[in-house]
Amino acid sequence: MHMLIICAAAPTTDRPRTHGLLTALTRNGHDVSVIFVDGAGTAFDELSDRCRALLPVARRAGLAERVIEVLARRRFDLVHIEGEVADAVDLPLPLPTVIDTTACQPLRRERMVRRAGWLLRGAHVLQAWRARQRAGAEWPAAARLIVASSEEDWGSAALGHPTHQPEVVPTPVDVERLVPTLQLRERARLLLDLRDFTPLERMVVLMETHAILAHIWQQRPEVRLQVLGPPPPGALRALATEPRISFVGAVRDARPYLAVATLALVPALPGRNGLYTPLEAMAMSLPLLGIPALARELEALAGHELLVASDAEELAQAALTLLDDPRYCGRLGRAARHLVERRHNYAAVNTALENVYARAMGCALAEWRLAVGFEGVVMQGEVSFSADG
Structure with a gap:
């Protein structure tokens, strides 16, 4: 199949969902050309050798014109558009269209509504509804929408346009690259991965994590936390001086950290970006401990493929349970790996x-x-x- 994919930015590994979808398609023989917004001349990995053409556009405002130009010169069977830039393309296009709404603004707001408490839901629900109505009006009725999980489909079902019911296409994970190692895990090292979060979200997550650690340290003062991300600014800077907390800064390859940690903490979910770092941890057989929304988002079985709890005290108690039960940790990790292998491999996503x-x-x-x-x-x-x- 000859397809044109339109992206909000260069589809490198820094954008794991789109990069993974492209990898799944090109590995299965599809002929893919990519138009993307990029004024910086981004360097690509091996994906550039598999695509027919990589066509950067310096500014978002020039995206619609470039799409029309490419469609006039080449024949395509289908267009696949990232939801972030759907409003920058002159829709409808003269051929079948699929829109990945996972990263678009209305879905981000809907995820915030879904995950927030009742007060925040009340504050955000009208704004989310209006955003979805605007997006629904912009998307042609014939376009097919896709999301990363059935949890994201909640937003479309509750707030969306009746003609736009998304299909679930899971986020791909490279299960050949992310492989559990034979290295022994440390007995009391927690991992907090902040790569999916915005700077503001990191502040909130760190505060929630510190509350969890306060409960844990009352019984297990030797427990340490390793944070994949930069040290916090401002009032939270004191966390960087806590000897039991280490910040490793920006990380391109998390595998060395995922291989040795005892378990990964996920006390909150990102409102802007899709979930990918928990899938990396699961692929490496690292047990996940998070809030109930994490299990729904990953469509994972709580208690079998990951462990969930509702507040800081319950999360701390669950962490202590896992730290005291290495066999249970091992079972959770193996089940998590099997989930990723089954649902998120390139062939299944393709x-x-x-x-x-x-x-x-x-x-x-x-x-x-x-x-x-x-x-x-x-x-x-x-x-x-x-x-x-």
């Missing part, structure tokens, strides 16, 4: 994408298969079943 693409191109059988949840691929009127189909 299958999900191909089904959505076939539906966008008018395949009635693909429409039926997506409705009933079959796992097989339907392309050009042919049917092939996966091992689970």
